[in-house]
Structures are given as structure tokens and as C-alpha cells.
């Protein structure tokens with residue numbers, strides 16, 4: 001008689017997508033025999049609706065990748081050579097602790113981390129406690145969103161806005177500086193639902209993205225000209241009196257002054273600056289002024305230029321002018337993260353600084369910081385980020401990382417460009433292997449992530465590493481013994497969220513009003529939408545939003561006549577997933593999209609290898625003559641691993657370390673270049 005083989009039991013484990021994406025999806029992992037066999041979106045979570053993006057549906061491939069780091073490594077060759085020898089955890093951690101103990105001053109130690117995981121446990125708790133106790137330099141985490149975020153805070157009072165689900169009820173949606181289909185897929189579902197109900201969708205983006213293709217209209221403005229467009233819209237709202245005077249009187253501040261400013265921006269002037277037809281601006285203003293409810297989905301793509309803060313402020317003023325906030329399907333959303341009452345003091349323990357006020361280093365200018373000989377960084381501990389690939393002005397960044405006297409620790413899942421420069425590489429767990437708790441910047445739920453499988457090899461969670469280092473440093477505060485699950489419970493004060501519900505279903509929803517600013521009540525000092533910001537004026541800045549031209553405006557330089565933007569590739573998440581073969585196969589290779597006229601003027605055929613260069617550096621890649629590019633603007637889609645690029649570089653070889661007007665943020669999309677045909681193979685594809 002044949003006996004059926006015992007079928008090992010399948011279990012499902014609830015989790016959360018850890019990536020830096022507004023959607024923060026709920027995950028369900030199916031585990032059999034200790035192996036993750038399936039990963040799906042949680043169908044019970046309304047925002048996820050059972051759907052994951054292509055990238056994260058390959059998360060098991062990423063977790064089980066043959067090149068996962070599985071043991072600690074010690075450098076055995078020159079810096080950057082990527083030569084390492086495996087060592088035990090004890091050897092690695094003892095050596096790192098020994099180095100930390102002999103620093104001349106704790107400020108010479110710098111943590112460098114961003115949102116490789118957005119989890120509060122693995123991203124902003126035990127690590128922060130550890131560095132606070134040390135008194136290490138503080139990191140100003142500006143690399144993505146601070147221009148827009150601080151602009152929003154000056155205007156609306158915080159990273160607050162519409163509830164994303166109500167976009168489905170809007171009648172006009174402006175998708176402003178965002179490729180929703182690529183980077184905010186679950187918002188796009190709501191936009192489509194709105195469209196089925198008759199809404200008009202307008203995409204405002206220099207690039208004709210896949211989102212622009214699917215909208216009713218595309219306004220292909222030049223990079224860094226969004227404030228001019230927003231001011232011209234205000235101009236039209238004023239001259240046609242498409243204003244909600246009652247809302248303006250009761251719930252805004254500085255109307256007279258803003259009115260005067262906006263009247264300086266007739267559509268003809270904005271059309272010149274933005275490089276778009278005047279009629280398009282006039283029509284957009286009419287639609288925005290006469291359609292209720294109208295909603296704006298801004299994203300961070302429009303604030304990576306010199307005037308990014310002012311632009312975000314100008315746009316954030318619009319819904320108060322028309323009273324769009326009165327309706328739950330009206331207003332603006334850039335980020336919802338300010339709506340969460342996270343107990344950061346409990347997670348990060350700033351009290352461990354014990355009165356010390358260490359210097360702050362801006363992560364955007366890490367290139368300059370690592371080359372500063374007056375106030376040097378001697379020890380660098382990198383986790384949840386890949387700065388050698390993603391920070392601007394790579395030649396400076398690489399020179400800094402290559403310093404023989406810099407002691408660098410990189411905690412990573414993979415041997416990234418940054419890990420190549422480490423003295424010690426520590427293998428990190430993935431989201432399937434550790435605990436975490438997540439908020440979102442695109443919806444308003446809290447998610448819990450339970451480990452589904454055991455860590456690969458000797459990989460350990462970030463929190464584990466910092467606990468172990470704390471022990472070796474002799475830190476005895478009880479908070480250094482909190483385990484990862486305990487930290488999940490510390491993220492919110494008692495009673496703020498329903499933790500039982502969170503445990504049972506993997507997510508729980510914040511209790512929030514449907515239309516939070518229908519009656520004003522903005523979290524600004526005045527309680528009003530602050531067109532004029534006394535706080536900005538007190539800092540010596542313009543109290544009103546204005547158009548602040550790019551450092552490198554399109555058309556301003558005969559040597560570098562093309563504006564280059566470098567938005568994300570759809571199948572990568574910043575530099576994550578670039579090493580996942582099935583996704584890289586979709587993206588192909590690093591590309592520069594260029595308009596047919598700009599290509600023809602340079603004798604560049606589709607598929608030719610081109611040299612893209614400016615005073616900061618040069619980068620070679622394949623050109624794609626593309627209908628997605630407007631004349632005068634090229635797109636270097638990011639963010640490739642340098643070592644996979646033609647000359648071991650990527651687009652950040654060309655970007656600058658100059659900062660935004662508000663928020664000290666990067667200006668990745670404020671970058672002039674020249675492009676020329678390279679001697680290399682042409683039209684090979």
C-alpha cells in the first residue's frame with residue numbers, strides 16, 4: 001500500500017511592506033516547512049486590496065537571493081575593492097566596539113541611515129538610543145522629502161492632508177510631480193475609481209510618464225517651475241473670482257499679501273517660465289476654479305529643485321483659496337505621516353543625550369562631510385541606506401568613503417556599492433525575518449510585521465546589532481534590553497491605537513475625521529492655512545510662496561543646454577531591487593530618455609551609447625529616443641547600482657550637493673548636462 005507523503009502544514013503570517021513607498025501594503029506570507037512559499041497582498045486590508053506592485057511580489061526572490069549576505073565580513077583588500085573575509089559576530093562586534101571606545105570625540109562618529117526599511121523598530125529606535133547614548137553626531141535625514149515636508153508644515157502645520165481613500169470621490173484630480181502608477185500604485189486605484197465616476201485627471205510632470213499617458217491631460221512643464229504654475233492658477237482664481245471668500249476670511253492668514261503676489265503672475269508670464277502653452281494654464285485654472293470637489297496629489301518629485309519648498313507651499317495654498325477643504329474629497333495630500341501620534345521619545349530616547357547637543361550633519365551633503373578635514377568624521381555606521389549610489393555628487397561621496405582613515409561599518413542585506421567600502425559588513429535580516437511596526441505616508445493605518453521565517457544564515461536585525469553593541473559598550477539602561485516585539489508596543493502611548501486589533505488582523509486604522517480642515521483647525525500656530533508664514537519671515541525668508549528659479553535653469557547655460565531629471569524606475573525602489581534578476585530584466589540597463597529633436601541635433605540614434613556630462617562629472621549609458629521626453633529635458637532613470645553601470649558610475653555622478661530653499665533637501669532634479677554620442681557601440685539593440 002502506498003502511503004501519501006506527509007504534507008507539512010502551511011501557515012500564513014501577517015506582515016507589512018517595509019519599503020520607502022507611500023502605500024505601505026499589508027502582506028500575507030505563506031510558510032511551509034520553514035520556507036516562505038508565497039507572498040501576497042492582504043485582501044482584508046482595504047488600502048492593499050490584495051494587490052502588490054511587481055517589485056514586492058518578487059520579495060521572496062530578493063530574500064532567497066543567492067547573493068544575500070549571510071555572515072559578518074571584514075575587509076581584506078583596499079577600500080572599495082569589495083574584498084572581504086568572513087568573521088564571527090563576536091569578532092566583528094568586539095572590533096567595532098573597541099574602535100568606538102577609542103574615538104577622540106563622540107561627534108566624530110556618524111550614523112547614516114534612511115528608509116531602506118520604514119519600520120520603527122529596525123529604523124528609528126534601538127539605533128537612535130545607541131547613538132544618543134554615545135553622543136554621536138546627529139544626522140539630518142533630508143535625502144528625500146524635507147523640502148516639501150517643511151513647506152507643508154509652514155503652510156498647513158504638518159505632514160497632513162486629505163485621506164487617500166476619498167480621492168475616489170473627487171471630480172478633478174491634479175497629480176502633481178508624481179508618477180502614481182510607478183510609485184504610488186494604490187493611490188492610482190482611487191484615481192481610476194474617480195475617473196469612472198466622471199472625474200478629470202491632470203498630470204503635471206516634465207516627463208510623459210505611464211501615469212501621464214493615462215490622464216486626461218498632461219502639462220509637461222520644465223523642471224523646477226511648479227511655483228510659477230501655481231501662482232498663475234491663483235492669478236486666474238482671483239481675476240475670475242473663483243474664490244471661497246468665507247473660507248479665506250475664516251481659515252487663512254496673509255490673504256492680502258498673497259493676492260498681491262499672485263497678481264504678478266498672469267498665465268502669459270508663467271507660460272514663459274514653465275515652457276507650456278498659456279492656454280493650457282488658463283484651462284487648468286478654470287477647471288480647478290469651477291470643479292468641486294477638486295483634489296491635488298502632490299508627490300516629492302516636484303520638490304527636488306532649488307525652489308522645491310516654495311513650490312510645495314504655493315501648491316498647498318490652492319485648496320484654501322477655493323474652499324476645497326470643505327469636502328472630504330477636496331484638498332491636497334503630499335504626506336500623511338504627520339497624522340500619527342508616534343511616541344518618538346519612547347522609541348528614540350533623546351534623554352540619553354543627557355544635555356549634550358552634538359553637531360548635525362546633513363545626509364544630502366555626505367560627500368562634503370566626509371571630505372571635511374576641519375571637523376572630520378572618523379567612524380561611519382551605515383544601515384538602511386546605500387549612500388554611495390543614492391547621494392548626489394558621487395565623486396565626492398566616493399572620495400570620502402575611500403578614505404583609508406575612515407572606519408566604516410555597513411549593515412546590509414546585499415553587497416551594495418556602499419558595502420564595498422566597508423571595513424566591516426554586517427548581514428541584515430529582511431522583512432520576512434524580523435519584527436516591526438509601520439506607519440504610512442500615503443494612508444492612515446498602522447501595520448504590524450511578524451517574522452515569517454528564520455533569518456538567512458547569520459543575518460540579524462538592526463535592533464539586535466545595536467543591543468549587542470550597547471552591551472559591549474557597557475550601556476546599562478534597561479531600554480537597551482528591550483526586544484524587538486517590546487519595541488513594537490512602545491511606538492504608541494497606551495490607548496492611541498487598538499493593539500489587539502493590530503495583532504489580530506495585522507493592521508489598525510487611526511481614528512480621524514473625514515474632512516479634517518473643513519472648518520479650518522490647521523495644526524499651524526494660528527490654526528489657519530498660513531499663506532504668509534511669520535515663522536519663515538522670522539528666519540529671514542520670504543513669508544509668501546514665490547517662484548524660486550533653479551540653480552541650473554533649463555536653457556541658462558550654453559555648455560550644458562539640457563535639464564536632466566532622474567526619477568525612479570518603476571521596477572526598482574530607489575537602489576533596492578536593482579540586483580533582483582527578474583526585475584532588472586524588465587528595466588534592462590541604465591537609460592537616458594531624450595527627445596527626438598535633441599537627439600537629432602547631436603547625431604544620436606536610438607540605442608546609441610552616450611556621454612552625459614557637466615562640470616561635476618560624466619556618465620555613460622544607452623540613449624533611448626523617447627516620446628516620454630520633452631525637448632530640452634532628459635531623464636536618467638534611477639537609481640542603478642554604480643557597479644552595474646558602464647563605467648561603474650550612475651546618474652548621481654552628475655547631480656549636485658546644493659540644497660533646497662526650505663528643508664535643506666537635495667536638488668537631484670536641478671541639474672544641467674550636455675549629451676554627446678560616445679565612440680562606443682551604437683544601436684546594438
Ligand SMILES: Nc1nc2c(c(=O)[nH]1)N[C@H]1C(S)=C(S)[C@@H](COP(=O)(O)OP(=O)(O)OC[C@H]3O[C@@H](n4cnc5c(=O)[nH]c(N)nc54)[C@H](O)[C@@H]3O)O[C@H]1N2
Nearest residue numbers: 177178179182183207223224299300301567568570573574
Ligand atoms: N517604483 C518605485 N516606487 C517608488 C520609488 C521608486 O524608486 N520606485 N521611490 C519611493 C520614494 S523614495 C518616494 S520619495 C516616493 C515618491 O517618489 P517621487 O520621487 O515623488 O516619485 P515619482 O512618483 O516617480 O515622482 C517623481 C515624478 O516627478 C517628476 N518630476 C521631476 N521633476 C519635476 C518638477 O520639477 N516638477 C514636477 N511637477 N514634476 C517633476 C518626475 O518626472 C517623476 O515622474 O515614491 C516611492 N515609490
Ligand SMILES: Nc1nc2c(c(=O)[nH]1)N[C@H]1C(S)=C(S)[C@@H](COP(=O)(O)OP(=O)(O)OC[C@H]3O[C@@H](n4cnc5c(=O)[nH]c(N)nc54)[C@H](O)[C@@H]3O)O[C@H]1N2
Nearest residue numbers: 114115116144383384385386390411412428566574575576
Ligand atoms: N539621482 C537621484 N538620486 C536619488 C533619488 C532620485 O530620484 N534621483 N531619490 C532620492 C530619494 S527620494 C531617496 S528616499 C533616496 C533613497 O536612498 P536609500 O534610502 O539609500 O534607499 P535604497 O537605495 O533603497 O537603499 C536602502 C538600502 O537599505 C537596505 N535595507 C533594507 N532593509 C534593511 C534592514 O532591515 N536592515 C539593513 N541594515 N538594511 C536594510 C537595502 O538592502 C538597501 O540597500 O535616494 C535619493 N537619491
Ligand code: SF4
Nearest residue numbers: 017021024025053056
Ligand atoms: S513597494 Fe509600495 S506598492 Fe509595492 S508592496 Fe510595498 S508598499 Fe505596496
Ligand SMILES: [Mo]
Nearest residue numbers: 020143144145
Ligand atoms: Mo524618497
